[in-house]
C-alpha cells in the first residue's frame with residue numbers, strides 16, 4: 263500500500279531536517295515525511311563535521327553562502343538557546359604565519375566587513391599571544407562571532423520539533439530511496455520496504471544528491487566526488503595549548519579552509535581535516551573502496567581535470583594522510599610547540615564536492631528545480647551553520663509559507 267503524504271523530503275541530514283522544519287513551521291497542518299536511509303539521523307556530513315558555527319567572514323559578498331551563513335548563524339544560535347543545546351561563541355583567529363599571507367588576511371577582513379561582521383580586528387604578534395598564547399603566527403584576524411556546537415544534536419532536535427508541531431508528520435530512518443517516478447503530478451517513491459506518494463518532493467541527499475537528481479530524470483552536468491577529511495585530536499595534556507578555534511589563512515585556489523584546531527563543544531580539541539580524494543562516497547577509512555563510486559568519479563572528465571590542475575596539492579594531501587609526521591608539520595605552522603606525543607589519530611568525515619565537467623568545484627549553494635520538486639545539489643560548508651536559512655529559502659521556493 264502506498265503511504266500518502268503532502269510533502270516528501272529525502273535525506274535526514276541537517277539540510278533535509280531544517281527544510282522539513284521550515285515547511286512545518288510555515289504550515290502546521292502539512293503532513294511531512296522525511297526519509298533517511300541510515301538507521302539514525304545525521305549519520306554522514308552532518309555528524310562528521312568540525313562543529314563550527316561559521317561567522318560568514320570568507321564568502322563572496324552577495325553569494326548565497328554569504329547571505330545564508332549570516333542569517334543562519336543568528337537563527338542557529340536562537341534555536342540552540344530555545345532548545346538548550348550547548349554551544350559556545352568562543353571566537354576564532356585566522357593566523358598568518360608568513361609575510362606573504364598578510365594581504366590575503368586583510369582581504370578576508372574586508373570581505374567579512376562587507377558581509378556585515380562588525381567585531382573583526384587585526385592582531386599583531388603580541389595581541390595574538392594574549393588570545394592564543396601558543397600560536398606562532400605573525401599576525402591574525404580575530405573573529406569573535408564564530409563558535410562551536412554539536413550539529414548531530416541540532417538535527418535530532420529539529421526532527422523532534424517537526425513531529426511535535428504536526429503529530430502526523432514522520433521522520434523515518436532505515437528508508438533508502440531506490441526509485442522516484444512522477445506521474446500526473448504525483449511523486450511515487452520506493453524504498454527497500456515501502457512506497458510513498460506525495461504532490462511535492464524535496465531532495466537533500468548530500469553525497470548522493472547528483473544521483474538522486476539524475477534518478478528523477480533531471481539533467482545534471484556536474485558530478486559529486488567525495489573528499490575525506492581526517493582529524494587528529496590533542497591528548498588531554500596538550501589541550502591547554504588551544505583556547506578556541508585557530509585557522510590558517512586559506513589558499514583561495516582550494517575550496518577548503520585548511521587544517522585547523524577546533525575546540526569541541528563536548529570537550530577536547532580536534533585538528534584537521536585534510537582533504538583527500540576518496541574512492542567511496544561514504545568511506546571513512548583510509549583504504550575504503552566502492553566500485554560504483556570509483557567508476558563514477560574516475561569515468562568523469564571533471565575529476566581528471568581537477569587532478570591535472572591540482573596534482574601537487576593532491577599528492578601532498580595523500581602523503582599527509584598516511585604520515586603523522588607530515589600532518590604534525592602542518593599543525594606546527596600554527597602551533598610551533600606541538601609535539602608528536604601531543605596528537606593522536608581521531609575520526610574522519612567526507613565532504614560532498616560538486617565538480618563541473620571542467621574540473622572546477624562549484625562553491626556556492628545550489629538548488630535545482632524539477633517537476634513539483636527541488637533538489638539541493640550543493641550544500642558544502644557552511645551549510646550546517648546556514649541550515650535554518652537554507653531550509654527557509656527552500657520552503658519559500660517550494661511554495662509553502
Ligand SMILES: Cc1cc2nc3c(=O)[nH]c(=O)nc-3n(C[C@H](O)[C@H](O)[C@H](O)COP(=O)(O)OP(=O)(O)OC[C@H]3O[C@@H](n4cnc5c(N)ncnc54)[C@H](O)[C@@H]3O)c2cc1C
Pocket residue numbers: 272273274275276277278297298299300303304305306307308309310311312313314315316437438439440466467468469470474491535610611612613614641642643644645646647648
Ligand atoms: C569534514 C567536514 C567538516 C565540516 N565542517 C563544518 C563546520 O564546521 N561547519 C559547518 O557549518 N559545516 C561544516 N561542514 C559542512 C556540513 O557538514 C554540510 O554542509 C552539511 O552537513 C550538509 O548537510 P546535508 O543534510 O546536505 O548532508 P548530509 O548530512 O550528508 O545528509 C544527507 C543525508 O541524505 C541521506 N541519503 C542519501 N541518499 C539517500 C537515499 N537514497 N535515501 C534516503 N536517504 C538518503 C544520507 O544518508 C544523509 O543522511 C563540514 C563537512 C565535513 C564533511
